[in-house]
Amino acid sequence: MFRSTSLFEAGIAPFLDRKEMIDADADLDDCFVICRSTLLIFRLSTMNNAVIMPPYRNPWGLERNVMRLLRERGFSIYAKLLISFLFVVLPLYVIALISNQNGSEMVKEELRRSLGSKVHFYLSTFDSEMMRIVQLRNEYVSDKDLQDISLLSPIMSDYQYTQSVSRIIDRLNVLKSSSLYVRDVKVSVPSLNRTISTKTYSDSLENTELSPKKNMNGALDASILQADNQYYIAGSYPLALPQDTAPLYYVKITLSEEKIMQSLSDINHNLKGGAILFGSDLSWSIHSESEKPFLPQVLPYAQEMAKSGANEASQLMRSNGKDYFVFYERSPKLNTALLVYIPEDEILGPLKKNRIWLWTLSIVSVTISVLFSVWIHRLIRRPIRTMVQALRNVEAGRTGIVIHYRFKDEFGYMYNQFNAMTKRLNVLIHEVYEQQIRAQRAELKQLQSQINPHFLYNSYFVLYRIARLHDIDNVIRLAQHLGDYFRFITRSSNDEVPLSEEWKHTLAYIEIQMIRYRKRMQTRYDEIPEACREIKVPRLLLQPVMENAYEHGLTNKASGGLVTVQFLYRERSLTIVIEDNGDELSSEQIRLMQQKLKQYDDWTETTGILNVHKRIQLKFGSRFGLQVSRASIGGLRVEMTIPAQEEENGDVPTVSGG
Structure with a gap:
């Protein structure tokens, strides 16, 4: 035990004397200074067994520079651990x-x-199919039956005419069935005012205002035309005609817009993009409803490509907050252009996911590094922080604290020595406290002895006067109250009594005074709250205050004197208010009494309410006692505040150190 006390005086006390304790979140370098100093106190230094390893020589000097930086900058242990882990992880991350x-x-x-190859393949396939349809058209333009009915119909018999028309319809059906892109085929003969289609033979001539264009070599144009929301390939006979001369007949192959849109949608079947087919002059386009909002975005780009004469191009375009890859390719055979757009996310989605996984792996790696650094850091910091908290508790006077540590290492030994030290401190404090309590009890006995004879001087004289008046009833009452009064005063077995007994004694005193001064004054009082009847209080607590009211407050009151007693119960305290209506107490006298109540430490001998105030504070502490002020009924108001319940002593606090 002597060793623990010496350790406290030699090593721990300097830290307790510091005005500013090290905070729990202080820099770890300061904590390590404490730890190292404490270990030296407890003779745990292992410097003699330390092994000094030769430093590793890095050819590039990078490691040496990093270590020098960590030493010179004064980083905390946590920062050093974290930087070391990042120093290992970051190069790997940069390479990845x-x-x-x-x-x-x-x-x-x-x-x-x-994707460019896919677009080119689709456009080549579409060109081949359209050129096959154009070739069939060229063959049908020179059909013999068409020539016969347009030139020789006046001299043909009905049978011949009907057979020719029937053969024409059969050929038109064959042309229609030859391709999915063909929706209908019609032949218009102006001389007969007739239109022949795959389904009907109409008596009205279809108005065909778009004559097929001629190439420089005289061949029929292969362009896809558009009119009246229809897309078609047309041809006429004869091929060479003077200007403003109507042909003998027209051949019109109407294309299926639905089939073309379906084939366009197959380009981006799984990529959530779109495809748009433009005419030669960009005057028309084939697209689905989903591509309609995107058309104004890409039309300027298509016009720019058409003006530049480029056959293939691609670029990245942004629309509605999303990036798209746009592929453009022009068909010289059909004078059409195909534009395909695909969201960048659809193309680079897997790459972005891979990058997200890389970032995730990086974050996880850094997090693991941080957590690992924290874990290692806590192995050292937590015991030191626990010791600092324990030292702060000792500094605050809570010497009963006990700290625990699960491991049997240097910190465990240091904790055990600290617990032994605080245990010895508790013993010393208990001895000093016991001596102080004994001194206080002796002082209480002395203070109480001052009260006992205070009322004895005139008690018998009052009884004598009443007996001479032959007032037997009041003699009996007074004798009974005097007996109760002096029996309570002379009983010295307990220094403390329940508040109910103290109040019973005070009522005996009040009755005695009322017998003496029944014509001059009266007393009004409340009942004690039921919850406060068993409160332990020092004996003779209320009677001196009541005596002060009678003997000093109302001493010159010939009649109409009044003393009131109230019990004000709160959750944690009970206030007993005693007021009188005396009229001789000045404000200056009240102020002096208030000043004396605050400076009771300087008293050498006290009586009356000052005596009571000191006894309350000796018993319950400085938060309780007496307060004086001007009463609402004119005289002195005394407020006696005591705790409403006993404060329970807690167990010895403990702190876990790991």
Whole structure:
């Protein structure tokens, strides 16, 4: 035990004397200074067994520079651990990031080429199909039956005419069935005012205002035309006609817009993009409803490509907050242009997911590094922080604290020595406290002895006067109250009594005074709250205050004197208010009494309410006692405040150190 006390005086006391204790979140370097100093106190230094390892020589000097930086900058242990882990992780992360970026660029370029090839393949297939339809049209334009009915119908018999028309309809059906893109085929013969289609033979001539264009070599144009919301390929006979001369007949192959849109949608079947087919002068376009909002965005780009004469192009375009890859290719055979757009996310989605996984892996790696650093850091910081908190508790006077540690290492030994030290301190404090309590009890006995004879001087004289008046009833009452009064005063077995007994004694005193001064004054009082009847209070607590009211407050009151007693119960305290209506007490006298109540430490001998005030504070502490002020009924108001319940002593606090 002597060793623990010496350790406290030699090593721990300097820290307790510091005005500013180290905070729990202070820099760890300061904590390590405490730890190292404490370990030296407890003779736990292992410097003699330390092994000094030769430093590792990095050829590039990077590691040496980093370690020098960590030493010179004064970083905390946590920062040093974190920087060390990041120093290992960051190079690996940078290499992985660069590799991912290069791979993304290569894959992106390959995907662009693949999609460009897909667009080219579709347009080539579409061109081949359309050129096959154009070839069939060219053959049907020179059909012999068409020539016969347009030139020889006046001299043909009905049978011949009917057979020719029937053969024409059969050929038209064959042309229609030859391609999914053909919706209908019609032949208009102006000389007969007739239109022949795959389904009907109409008596009205279809108005065909768009004559087929001629190429420079005299062949029929292969362009896809548009009129009246229809797309078609047309031809007429004869091929060479003078200007403003109507042909003998027209051949009109109407294309199926639905089939063309369906084939366009197959280009981006799984990529959530779109495709738009433009005419030669961009005057018409075939697209679905879903592509309609995107058309104004890409039309300027298509016009620019058409004006530049480029056959193939691609670029990245932004629309409605999203990036799109746009591929453009022109068909010289059909004078059409195909534009395909695909969201960038659809193409680079897997690459972005890969990058997200890379970022996730990076964040997880950094998080693991941080957590691992925190874990190692807490192995050292938590015991030190616990010790600092324990020292602060000892500094605050809570010497009964006990700290625990699960491991049997240097911190465990230090904690055990600290617990032994605080245990010894508790013993010393208990001895000093016991001596102080004994001194206080002796002082209480002395203060109480001052009260006992205070009322004895005139008690018998009052009884004598009443007996001479032969007032037997009041003699009996007074004798009974005097007996109760002096029996309570002379009983010395207990220094404390329940408040109900103290109040019973005070009522005996009040009755005695009322017998003496029944013509001059009266007393009004409340009942004690039921919850406060068993409160332990020092004996002779209320009677001196009542005596002060009678003997000093109402001493010159010939009649109409009044003393009131109230019990004000609150959750944690009880206030007993005693007022009188005396009229001789000045405000200056009240102020002096208030000043004396605050300076009771300087008293050498006290009586009356000052005596009561000191006894209350000795018993319950400085928060309780007496307060004086001007009473609402004119005289002195005394407020006696005591705790409403006993405060329970808590167990010895403990702190866990790991």
